[in-house]
Amino acid sequence: MKPVVIIGAGPAGIRAAQTLVAHGIRPVLLDEAAHGGGQIYRRQPANFKRSPVKLYGFEARKASALHQTIDSLREQLDYRPETLVWNAEDGALDTLQQGRAARLEYSRVIGATGATDRILPVPGWTLPGVYSLGAAQIALKFQGCAIGERVVFAGSGPLLYLVAYQYARAGAKVMAVLDSSPFGAQARALPGLLSQPATLAKGIYYRGWLTAHGIPVHQGASLTAVNGEQRVQSVSWSNGKGQQPLVCDAVAFAHGLRSETQLADLLGCEFSWSPLNRAWLPQRDSAGRSSVAQVYLAGDGAGIMGADAAEMAGERAALALLEDQGYMIPAQRPAQLEQALERIGDFRQGLERAFAFPEDWATGVADHLIVCRCEEIRAGEIRAVVREGHWEINRVKAHCRVGMGRCQGRMCGTAAAEIIACESRRAISDIGRLRAQAPIKPLPFGLETEA
Amino acid sequence: MIEVDAVIIGGGIVGASAALFLGKAGRRVALLERDFCGSHSSGVNYGGVRRQGRPLSQLPLSQRAHEIWSQLPQLIGIDGEYQRSGHLKLARSLNDLRALQEYADSSQGFGLDLQVLDRNALRARFPWVGEVAVGASFCPDDGHANPRLVSPAFARAARLQGAQVHEQCAVTAVDHDGQRFRVRTQTGLELRASWLLNCAGAWAGSLAAQFGEPVPMHSGHPAMLVTEPLPLVMDASTGVEGGGIYARQVARGNCVLGGGQGFALDDARARPGQSAVLDILRQAVALYPFLEGAQAIRTWSGTEGYLPDRQPVIGHSRTQPGLLHAFGFAGAGFQIGPAVGQALTEIICSGASTASLDAFSITRFHSISVA
Ligand SMILES: Cc1cc2nc3c(=O)[nH]c(=O)nc-3n(C[C@H](O)[C@H](O)[C@H](O)COP(=O)(O)OP(=O)(O)OC[C@H]3O[C@@H](n4cnc5c(N)ncnc54)[C@H](O)[C@@H]3O)c2cc1C
Ligand SMILES: Cc1cc2nc3c(=O)[nH]c(=O)nc-3n(C[C@H](O)[C@H](O)[C@H](O)COP(=O)(O)OP(=O)(O)OC[C@H]3O[C@@H](n4cnc5c(N)ncnc54)[C@H](O)[C@@H]3O)c2cc1C
Numbered sequence: 001m002k003p004v005v006i007i008g009a010g011p012a013g014i015r016a017a018q019t020l021v022a023h024g025i026r027p028v029l030l031d032e033a034a035h036g037g038g039q040i041y042r043r044q045p046a047n048f049k050r051s052p053v054k055l056y057g058f059e060a061r062k063a064s065a066l067h068q069t070i071d072s073l074r075e076q077l078d079y080r081p082e083t084l085v086w087n088a089e090d091g092a093l094d095t096l097q098q099g100r101a102a103r104l105e106y107s108r109v110i111g112a113t114g115a116t117d118r119i120l121p122v123p124g125w126t127l128p129g130v131y132s133l134g135a136a137q138i139a140l141k142f143q144g145c146a147i148g149e150r151v152v153f154a155g156s157g158p159l160l161y162l163v164a165y166q167y168a169r170a171g172a173k174v175m176a177v178l179d180s181s182p183f184g185a186q187a188r189a190l191p192g193l194l195s196q197p198a199t200l201a202k203g204i205y206y207r208g209w210l211t212a213h214g215i216p217v218h219q220g221a222s223l224t225a226v227n228g229e230q231r232v233q234s235v236s237w238s239n240g241k242g243q244q245p246l247v248c249d250a251v252a253f254a255h256g257l258r259s260e261t262q263l264a265d266l267l268g269c270e271f272s273w274s275p276l277n278r279a280w281l282p283q284r285d286s287a288g289r290s291s292v293a294q295v296y297l298a299g300d301g302a303g304i305m306g307a308d309a310a311e312m313a314g315e316r317a318a319l320a321l322l323e324d325q326g327y328m329i330p331a332q333r334p335a336q337l338e339q340a341l342e343r344i345g346d347f348r349q350g351l352e353r354a355f356a357f358p359e360d361w362a363t364g365v366a367d368h369l370i371v372c373r374c375e376e377i378r379a380g381e382i383r384a385v386v387r388e389g390h391w392e393i394n395r396v397k398a399h400c401r402v403g404m405g406r407c408q409g410r411m412c413g414t415a416a417a418e419i420i421a422c423e424s425r426r427a428i429s430d431i432g433r434l435r436a437q438a439p440i441k442p443l444p445f446g447l448e449t450e451a
Numbered sequence: 452m453i454e455v456d457a458v459i460i461g462g463g464i465v466g467a468s469a470a471l472f473l474g475k476a477g478r479r480v481a482l483l484e485r486d487f488c489g490s491h492s493s494g495v496n497y498g499g500v501r502r503q504g505r506p507l508s509q510l511p512l513s514q515r516a517h518e519i520w521s522q523l524p525q526l527i528g529i530d531g532e533y534q535r536s537g538h539l540k541l542a543r544s545l546n547d548l549r550a551l552q553e554y555a556d557s558s559q560g561f562g563l564d565l566q567v568l569d570r571n572a573l574r575a576r577f578p579w580v581g582e583v584a585v586g587a588s589f590c591p592d593d594g595h596a597n598p599r600l601v602s603p604a605f606a607r608a609a610r611l612q613g614a615q616v617h618e619q620c621a622v623t624a625v626d627h628d629g630q631r632f633r634v635r636t637q638t639g640l641e642l643r644a645s646w647l648l649n650c651a652g653a654w655a656g657s658l659a660a661q662f663g664e665p666v667p668m669h670s671g672h673p674a675m676l677v678t679e680p681l682p683l684v685m686d687a688s689t690g691v692e693g694g695g696i697y698a699r700q701v702a703r704g705n706c707v708l709g710g711g712q713g714f715a716l717d718d719a720r721a722r723p724g725q726s727a728v729l730d731i732l733r734q735a736v737a738l739y740p741f742l743e744g745a746q747a748i749r750t751w752s753g754t755e756g757y758l759p760d761r762q763p764v765i766g767h768s769r770t771q772p773g774l775l776h777a778f779g780f781a782g783a784g785f786q787i788g789p790a791v792g793q794a795l796t797e798i799i800c801s802g803a804s805t806a807s808l809d810a811f812s813i814t815r816f817h818s819i820s821v822a
Binding site for chain 2: 390437
């Protein structure tokens with residue numbers, strides 16, 4: 001019999017696996033990472049011995065619980081770490097594990113592929129010493145090293161304060177936190193945020209802690225340039241009162257997160273525009289069923305909701321799968337989960353107001369700004385293609401190669417879309433969606449395949 | 452209601468070049484494209500601009516295309532990354548090498564200047580070719596170009612030449628009132644013209660069938676992939692006798708490879724398919740050893756029309772005066788496309804194409820006369 005397959009061993013994937021196991025199913029759990037936990041609860045290498053509290057702070061208990069879950073399920077799961085799913089086709093997933101390509105047929109599949117940083121480039125962002133917020137956190141959590149000694153944190157979103165806090169706690173000198181969202185927006189967002197008082201309290205705590213420790217936190221402050229010859233030497237930022245220089249040796253920045261949706265696309269899922277996420281997302285019902293009968297979606301990969309929601313959505317999607325497969329499931333549980341998810345949804349609306357995406361970002365972008373790092377495409381080249389009459393994003397990609405490089409637009413797709421929409425005077429939702437193309441990550445020549 | 456001399460269905464390289472040449476000849480044309488011009492086969496192909504290996508019957512047309520390609524910047528305003536790198540067709544066995552020699556002999560006089568290289572000559576001249584090749588045939592003036600840029604630029608040039616170019620404008624109904632064609636589009640346009648050009652690529656069969664001349668065309672989906680930029684190594688575009696993996700390297704350093712078939716996602720979209728992609732990744736290294744350790748970053752495919760004899764249909768309809776067909780290029784229409792547009796223009800403007808189109812008549816599928 002073909003197995004049930006889960007892609008992604010983050011909070012969503014692990015809870016989905018646990019739920020399936022509890023009903024007597026032995027799923028295959030595929031994950032690109034070496035250890036289960038996903039992005040937020042990423043595990044340190046075996047030779048590191050930091051305590052969970054030190055690594056995960058407030059989230060230590062949840063992190064440990066999730067790690068214990070996957071460890072205790074080891075025997076009941078077919079868990080395959082370090083396995084990239086690079087393609088989906090014809091009822092099967094194509095995987096790459098240590099240079100070996102294989103094909104895995106599934107009866108049903110749960111996509112729990114998570115998220116990565118949403119990047120809006122600034123001049124100088126390709127200099128050594130510039131990281132995304134997530135990458136800065138990974139360096140700390142996973143490798144146990146800071147990205148620099150004097151670090152500036154910039155952008156917006158909850159990770160901004162969290163990672164700045166984690167760096168300061170780890171002993172790095174945080175030169176400043178530059179939050180692009182204005183203070184007023186955050187005050188207005190408060191009602192929505194009150195639906196998750198604990199999470200809100202954490203956010204307030206991080207910021208309070210930073211201020212109390214003398215770390216400058218600027219609101220309505222945008223990073224305008226990263227300066228340096230060989231690597232980062234300083235940044236410039238502005239808050240409407242002119243440019244300010246700031247000396248540093250590393251920068252971490254991002255504007256929230258973006259869902260990893262390529263697999264859903266290759267699996268054939270229908271997409272629709274999500275104004276809240278300002279992105280095209282695979283459609284799913286409140287239980288996590290996609291538009292394709294055997295495909296379920298959970299966690300940040302189908303829309304940014306955070307780790308707690310990911311756990312619940314993973315469980316909910318697994319219950320939907322079980323139900324569709326004819327299993328008896330606990331009667332009350334689906335409704336409980338959906339209600340909880342709805343509450344977090346309200347919170348997420350509040351967050352989006354508090355950490356508003358800078359919708360006018362593209363208007364201020366200089367033509368010489370490199371937007372696509374892989375292909376070295378500048379904003380002016382994208383604009384020139386638009387001025388020739390092109391406005392559909394795949395079409396613009398075909399003409400100037402933006403998003404054609406090894407990251408396949410993961411890094412530059414957001415920025416390219418903003419520039420195209422702005423230059424063509426269309427709504428961001430009216431310029432089409434970058435189509436996913438296999439492989440999701442690069443594939444080596446000379447790989448081995450199954451006999 | 453729009454009145455023109457010719458309505459062209461399909462904004463690929465064939466339809467767009469017909470629009471360009473008709474515009475240059477002073478004809479009023481409307482080019483109707485369901486999607487974006489040059490976004491299907493013409494914009495996603497491998498980019499091989501080669502004459503070598505074509506059936507002899509195509510060589511006169513292909514040779515004319517060769518001349519058009521040399522005028523590309525004057526014609527379409529960009530160089531389209533076109534380069535005459537030469538095209539190297541590799542033989543993996545002595546039998547294959549013999550076949551290459553025979554082709555070189557029989558194609559003499561068409562201007563290809565083929566040079567057949569034995570193992571030593573091949574090694575000396577193209578040291579990056581793998582040991583599996585025992586020889587090759589080299590066509591010095593063939594080359595390659597960037598289809599993503601070239602094909603849309605033909606439509607752009609046609610527009611600048613005065614052609615009406617309507618994108619996202621699918622043709623939904625066609626009839627002939629005894630005098631002229633009446634063409635309707637999904638967007639609500641109605642056009643009239645005495646000439647109708649069926650340049651709808653893999654989708655051209657339905658119009659032919661509507662006019663009582665169905666063709667046995669099927670769609671194919673060549674699999675393509677591209678590597679990250681690599682040091683410049685390949686100084687020729689390559690192919691393999693008897694089929695297999697073909698490869699070229701662009702000025703930026705990326706290598707583009709093709710081989711095998713993908714599958715249709717729906718009527719208009721295709722994917723390269725995992726098995727063809729894996730085959731390329733496994734087998735390319737024997738032919739191109741420098742690819743060892745390189746990575747493929749992207750794959751794609753397209754939708755191309757194939758007739759059983761792998762020859763296109765070009766020329767007059769058998770049933771409907773004023774209707775011209777040009778489709779079914781069997782994976783090789785990018786190079787020849789501009790000459791096809793020119794030939795259609797000659798039919799309209801001077802009654803006949805200067806290059807013979809006899810081998811491409813649609814009548815070859817309807818040998819038993821219905822009348
Ligand atoms: C770098 C980073 C750091 C973050 N840190 C925090 C934090 O500190 N606090 C917080 O509240 N939120 C954080 N987040 C937000 C976080 O994404 C979510 O809250 C949570 O991790 C979502 O869980 P998930 O299960 O949906 O996805 P994830 O935890 O992202 O897990 C997805 C898993 O799927 C795997 N995967 C994806 N695609 C493939 C594929 N094609 N083949 C195989 N495996 C694949 C990934 O490797 C990953 O292990 C962070 C996000 C990022 C990107
Ligand atoms: C992957 C691949 C690799 C290839 N490699 C090479 C190569 O290396 N060298 C080479 O010479 N050739 C190559 N070819 C073949 C070459 O690309 C084609 O033969 C050539 O582009 C055909 O041009 P066309 O204009 O006839 O078709 P297309 O480019 O397919 O154009 C037909 C157009 O008609 C439109 N259309 C269809 N129906 C309607 C309608 N009802 N209303 C309006 N518009 C409509 C379509 O949207 C389409 O844009 C390759 C093809 C593919 C798919």
